Amino acid sequence: MTDLLYSEEEEALRAAVRDLLTDHCDAPGVIARTESGTAHDPALWKALSDGMGLAGLLVPESLGGQGASHREVAVVLEELGRAVAPVPYLTSAVVATEALLACEGEAAAQLLTGLASGRTIGVLAVSFATAPGVVFKAVRHENGSLHGELTGIADAAAADVLLVPAEDGALYAVNADAVTITPQVSLDLTRPVAKVTFDGARALLVTSDASAAVRRALRAGAGLLSSEQLGLADWSLTETVRYLKERKQFNRPVGGFQALKHRLAQLWLEVVNTRAAARNAADALATGGEDVDVAVAVAQAYAAPVAVHAAEEALQLHAGIGMTWEHPVHLYLKRAKADSIAYGTAGAHREALAKLVDLQAP
C-alpha cells in the first residue's frame, strides 16, 4: 500500500536541509541575489551537493550517488520550496538525472556520476513549460554537431552540460561553453529561464531514444514539483498566520476577524490535501507500478493551483507590505505562478487524466 507518511529518516533529512537553508538562504539574501546578475547561489549548491550529497539522491551508489528514492527527494524539494532557494536542484538533480537514468551506456553513466557529485550541473534542454508526454521542440543534428535554438530552458544559465533532444530522435549531451545561452527576463527570478542557441555545437550521443528519456524526466519533474509547491504553500500559510496574529487594526489582531480566519482555514485544508497528493506522487514514483501516471497527474493538477492560491492569499492578507519588493512574498508568488506552468499546467494534467481514467472529452 502507498505510504503517505514521512519516515524518521525523512524527517531527519528535512531537519538537516531546513537548518542549512536557515543559515544560508534567508529571504533578504535571495532578494539581493536576484539583482546581482547571478541568480543562482553556487555556495548553497555546494553545501547541498558536496556537503550533504543531495544532488545524488536518485543516482545508484555504483555511480557515486546515494541510491535513495523520490520520497527523500520530495522532502528536499519541500524545504527548497519553503525557502524559494535559488539552486538548480529540480532541474539538475531530478529532471536531468532522471533523463540519464533512462539511458544505457557509458556516456550516461559518466554524466550521472558528475551530476551526482553536484560538481556538474545538468539541464534538460526542453522548455520548462512542457508537460510529460506532449510533443517537444528539438534541434537539428548534422555530422556530430547541433544547430538550432531552444527557449524557456530553466536553469540553463547555471548548467555545465545540456541534454538536448534532436530531430533525429536521439538525445545528445553538449557542453555549456559550446553553445550561446541568453538569459530571458523571467517571471520567476529564482529559477530563470534562458534561450539556448546551437551553432554547430559538438554533441555526444547519450541515447537514440530521446522521447522515452524526456518523458520519464518530465514525469518525475511534474510529480516532484508538487512537493516544492507544497513547501511553498506551507510557507505562505505559516508566514501569513504568524503575521496576522501580530498585525493589529481596529484594536484587535487582524487574524481574529472571521472573514480572514475562514480564508486561512480553507488554505490550511488545501495544504493538507496537497501534502497527501504530493506524498502519493513521490511514493508512486519511488515504487513504480501502473498508477504512477495517475498519481503524478492528480498531484500536479491539484498542487499547482493551491501553491498559486496560497501565495496570492499571502500577498492579499499581508496587504500593503505584501506589495513591496523588500517583503519576500513576491518571490513566492512569482515562483508559484511559474511553477503552475512548469512541466504542464493543471489543465494539461487534467487532460492527461481524462485518458488515464477513461473520462473522455465529448
Next chain:
Amino acid sequence: MTDSAELRRRTQELLAAHPPATTERVDFLKARFDAGLAWVHYPEGLGGLGAPRTLQAVVDAELEAAGAPDNDPRRIGIGLGMAAPTILRYGTEEQQQRYLRPLWTGEEVWCQLFSEPGAGSDLAALGTRAVREGDDWVVNGQKVWTSSAHLARWAILIARTDPDVPKHAGITYFICDMTDPGVEVRPLRQITGEAEFNEVFLTDVRVPDSQRLGEVGDGWRVAQTTLNNERVAIGGMRLPREGGMIGPVSKTWRERPELRTHDLHQRLLKLWVEAEVARLTGERLRQQLAVGQPGPEGAGMKLAFARLNQEISGLEVELLGEEGLLYEDWTMRRPELVDFTGRDAGYRYLRSKGNSIEGGTSEILLNIVAERVLGLPSEPRTDKDVAWKDLAR
C-alpha cells in the same frame, strides 16, 4: 499484549463455537461481544480485549470471510459512534454493563437529543430544563434534527440543570428512555421529501438520577466526547478510488457519451481530482492514526466532503439534462438510514445540502480549524460570564 495472531485464533474459536450458518444473527452478535471481538480496543467484559484499535480490521476480515453476520453499523451509527464512546469514558460500571452490549448488537437503537430550535451552532445555549425531584430529574423542552428517534430505545440527552450560571456550566448529560411517558416523537419532513429526522417533545419526562452520565453541571465536557467522536465518524470512512459521490457521475459519463459537453468535462475532471485528493488525505489520516500520530487533518475532512458532495451532485443533475428535471419520488418516507450513493442524482443533490450543516456547520468548523489548528484569536465572547437566564434569546 494481544496481537493479530491471537485475535485470529480467538475469532476462529468464536466461529467454531457459533457457526454463522446455523446461529441466529443476534445470538452470534452476542457471542462475538462476549468474546471481546466487538470492538477490540474496548476493555475486557465490555466487548473488547484492550487491544490496539487498528487490530479490529484483522477480526473484521476473518469474520467477513466466514460469512458472519455484522451488526449493521450504519443503522446503529449514533449508538456506536457517539453514545458508546461517551458511556465508556463517563459511564458507571453499571451503566456500561447495562447499555453497551445491546447497543452493539443492535437490539437497542440510540438517538441523540442535543440540538434545539434555538440552539444549533450555539449548542451550549440549549434551554431544555431538567429539575431535580428526589431520585429523578423532570425534563421539559424540545429537541430537533433527531435521526432515528422513531426507532430508538434510548437517547443521549443534554439538558440545563442550572440556569443561574454561564451557559456551559449549567448543563448535565443524561440517558433518556425513549419509551417513557412524556416523550413524543414527530417526523420532520425535509427538503428531500422524506422524514429522516424528527422533532422530539419532552413533557415532564422523569429521568432517574442513575441515568446521569458524569457530574451534575459537567454535561458540556461530557458532550465534547460525543461531538468529537461524531466528527471522526463523519470524516473517517475509507474509500476506494471513485468510492464516494464521484463514482456514480463518472459511471454516467462513461456510459452515456451523448450527455457530454465541454463545460461539464472541465468541471468533472476538476472534481475528480479533488475527490481523489480528499480520499488520499483520508488515507493519510488513517495511516497517521495507525502509527499513533493523530494529525489535525480530521477536522478538515468533513469540510472537504461536504463541499465535494454538493458540487459533484449538482454537476450530476446538470449532466443528466432532461432527466435532471425529474425526481425519483416525493412521497414522505421514513428511511432507517441515509443512502448517499444508492439514490438518484436529484436526491443526492438535495440531501448533500445537509452535509455542510449536520454535525457542525462548515462555518463553525472553519472557526475550529482557524482557532485550534492555526492558533488564531477566538471569536469575541459576549456570553462568557453571563448567567444563561440573562442571555438574549
